[in-house]
């Protein structure tokens with residue numbers, strides 16, 4: 001057992017902490033993983049780091065060594081008390097007791113120029129949190145997050161692969177994605193039933209494709225993947241164009257309506273969406 005192993009387990013024991021499964025409480029006990037998360041995020045003295053779900057502060061302590069400031073948002077009041085006692089006197093740390101889904105991140109970010117989100121996310125809310133962080137347009141340079149392996153693979157998937165879908169397109173519209181490392185269940189207490197991956201999402205200055213109607217783009221993507229075996233034509237019949245105009249939109253975009261959604265690149269979805277928008 002190395003120092004970090006002992007520290008996390010010790011704190012759990014010291015405070016007789018009872019894990020709440022429904023809050024996705026699996027704490028890291030493998031020091032190499034916390035190191036790789038901080039290294040993967042490339043945290044520097046310029047950075048405000050926002051952490052979601054600090055737990056007993058395993059990752060937080062490492063982030064505080066590298067960052068200008070750390071703001072940690074935790075929902076569990078028991079953990080907030082533990083964190084206050086253990087690391088609350090660190091001037092660089094601000095603790096927020098709240099649900100990350102209810103936080104206005106602009107209030108935290110303020111005028112800060114270099115903001116990075118780093119977190120071992122609670123898996124039950126990974127997708128809503130990531131969707132919120134991306135869609136609400138906060139000025140994060142990057143998100144380095146540990147999430148369930150399958151979700152990370154969907155975020156990182158290329159067209160044509162089995163895992164490519166609406167989540168891949170949403171994430172890749174806003175970010176470049178890269179895998180930092182895989183993490184086995186043994187790296188946590190208690191052990192989760194799933195494997196994990198640390199993924200980094202680097203936010204692009206401009207979204208990957210230029211769109212005339214962003215909402216329509218995401219509506220088209222959702223309809224195209226609703227039933228994976230359907231052709232684009234079947235998926236998009238209900239998008240709101242009559243048959244002639246839908247055929248025209250496909251012709252104008254140069255896309256065969258017999259193709260399936262999973263074969264289209266983000267650029268092709270962008271083109272199709274702009275051509276459908278012209279005919280509305």
Ligand code: SAM
Nearest residue numbers: 026027028053054055074075076099100120122
């Ligand atoms: N960062 C710690 C670590 O790596 O050991 C703990 C990570 S644990 C996977 C997820 C943490 O998120 C828990 O501390 C849990 O209480 C907290 N959490 C769960 N739901 C939350 C929410 N909606 N908002 C903020 N924190 C949440």
